[in-house]
Amino acid sequence: MKRRSLITQLSTAIALGTVQWARSEVFLTPDQARTVLYPGQKLATQTITLSSEQRKAIAKASGVRVRSDTINAMRTGSGDWLIYDNVIGKHEFIDIAVAITKSGSVKGVEILTFRETYGDQVKQARWRAQFHGKTTDAALKIDNDIKNISGATLSCVHITEGVRRLLHTHSLVLKNL
Amino acid sequence: MIRRCQPLLGTFVEVTLDGGSDTALHKEANKAFSIIRSVQQRMSFHDADSDVTRLNRCAHIAPLRVHPWTYEVLATAVKLSEETDGAFDITIAPQLVKWGYLPRHTPFTTLQEAGAWKHIELLPGSQVRFHQPLQIDLGGIAKGFAVDKAINILATRGIAQASINAGGDLRIHGPQQQSLVIRDPGAPQAMQHPAVMLRPAVATTAAYFARKRIGVTRVSPIVHPHTGKPLHNNQSVSVFARTCMEADALTKAVLLAPQELWNQVLRARDAVALFLTRKGEQVLYPA
Numbered sequence: 001m002k003r004r005s006l007i008t009q010l011s012t013a014i015a016l017g018t019v020q021w022a023r024s025e026v027f028l029t030p031d032q033a034r035t036v037l038y039p040g041q042k043l044a045t046q047t048i049t050l051s052s053e054q055r056k057a058i059a060k061a062s063g064v065r066v067r068s069d070t071i072n073a074m075r076t077g078s079g080d081w082l083i084y085d086n087v088i089g090k091h092e093f094i095d096i097a098v099a100i101t102k103s104g105s106v107k108g109v110e111i112l113t114f115r116e117t118y119g120d121q122v123k124q125a126r127w128r129a130q131f132h133g134k135t136t137d138a139a140l141k142i143d144n145d146i147k148n149i150s151g152a153t154l155s156c157v158h159i160t161e162g163v164r165r166l167l168h169t170h171s172l173v174l175k176n177l
Numbered sequence: 178m179i180r181r182c183q184p185l186l187g188t189f190v191e192v193t194l195d196g197g198s199d200t201a202l203h204k205e206a207n208k209a210f211s212i213i214r215s216v217q218q219r220m221s222f223h224d225a226d227s228d229v230t231r232l233n234r235c236a237h238i239a240p241l242r243v244h245p246w247t248y249e250v251l252a253t254a255v256k257l258s259e260e261t262d263g264a265f266d267i268t269i270a271p272q273l274v275k276w277g278y279l280p281r282h283t284p285f286t287t288l289q290e291a292g293a294w295k296h297i298e299l300l301p302g303s304q305v306r307f308h309q310p311l312q313i314d315l316g317g318i319a320k321g322f323a324v325d326k327a328i329n330i331l332a333t334r335g336i337a338q339a340s341i342n343a344g345g346d347l348r349i350h351g352p353q354q355q356s357l358v359i360r361d362p363g364a365p366q367a368m369q370h371p372a373v374m375l376r377p378a379v380a381t382t383a384a385y386f387a388r389k390r391i392g393v394t395r396v397s398p399i400v401h402p403h404t405g406k407p408l409h410n411n412q413s414v415s416v417f418a419r420t421c422m423e424a425d426a427l428t429k430a431v432l433l434a435p436q437e438l439w440n441q442v443l444r445a446r447d448a449v450a451l452f453l454t455r456k457g458e459q460v461l462y463p464a
Contacts, residue, residue: 110181152362
């Protein structure tokens with residue numbers, strides 16, 4: 001019964017042209033982000049696995065939980081870093097690229113993909129997994145035709161936390177490599 | 178065409194540019210982001226060194242010189258407070274600090290003790306003085322200003338088509354007709370309603386992403402300056418205007434001022450307010 005009423009609502013809304021399902025957008029591919037953040041520079045891929053002690057130390061220093069033990073990073077010849085990471089917000093799942101200089105300051109933060117969902121969906125690992133390695137997939141561009149969304153302001157506090165976590169990852173781990 | 182997004186102004190700022198090679202457009206997007214970043218540095222309440230924090234700390238003791246951009250935003254804010262009889266007021270910050278929406282920098286005064294917009298004096302030479310201790314927060318107007326500044330720079334640099342969206346405060350530049358969608362206040366993640374850009378800029382204000390509970394009290398960052406009470410309801414208003422700064426600020430006036438008054442202000446500023454009803458219908462004012 002519940003499902004039927006949902007379907008009815010949905011089809012009515014689609015017929016009226018007023019409905020758009022969850023927003024999902026690709027801004028930059030990882031390669032494009034690299035070119036934007038380090039134009040004309042050669043970077044070498046470095047995949048780093050954090051030990052559980054390192055994860056704990058980063059979490060303690062940054063005050064942010066470390067969900068993954070793998071860091072997908074690249075490094076320039078002069079020792080600057082580019083880190084690909086993701087952040088889970090209240091309603092959104094976001095891939096980011098963060099450029100951190102050799103001395104440990106943020107050079108730039110770019111959002112690669114941005115997906116908004118319904119609350120809990122974003123926290124389910126299986127739901128998230130379907131997107132991994134698919135950042136350039138056209139199928140992700142659900143609302144390709146309409147670009148501009150106006151609404152109440154969505155806070156980017158989770159990005160700020162994610163960047164703080166990566167800065168501590170740099171100072172505790174990457175800097176010493 | 179390129180699209181970029183960076184976390185700035187406490188939200189997600191999207192820049193879309195068209196008409197040129199990708200390499201050239203990325204450079205222009207960098208420029209736009211750096212303009213927005215400098216607005217953030219000057220006008221952030223969070224930043225301990227911003228003009229806003231400096232003013233809140235000591236403008237009631239002696240006049241302070243601020244950046245011309247900060248001065249420009251303050252002048253517009255005070256003008257809009259005058260026009261809306263204080264329904265738009267940048268001095269509600271004490272209430273937002275109390276509810277944890279803003280950090281606590283300075284010795285705390287309650288909204289009742291602190292001064293209001295009337296106590297802000299704009300002196301020649303970009304100097305500002307407060308006639309009473311008060312706390313300003315430009316969160317309801319500076320996003321729009323940042324978007325305007327960035328769009329103006331892009332326009333002077335010959336970009337054919339641009340749009341900048343700072344968390345729903347959006348302005349477009351260029352000949353191409355652009356569409357937008359407005360989030361449904363009842364289901365902001367799920368439903369969005371197509372609308373037409375009636376003016377070059379639009380901003381939407383509603384409480385749905387920021388509402389929270391403090392103990393048993395429900396609060397939101399949309400605060401009535403006269404009563405200190407938060408707006409609870411699910412109302413969403415979008416204001417279309419010639420500049421994004423006006424659109425940004427006027428949404429609060431429309432939510433908080435008497436209708437007769439905001440209708441008059443919108444007319445005088447060539448702006449249009451769009452309400453979304455429960456049924457998803459769009460109602461426009463001034464009618």
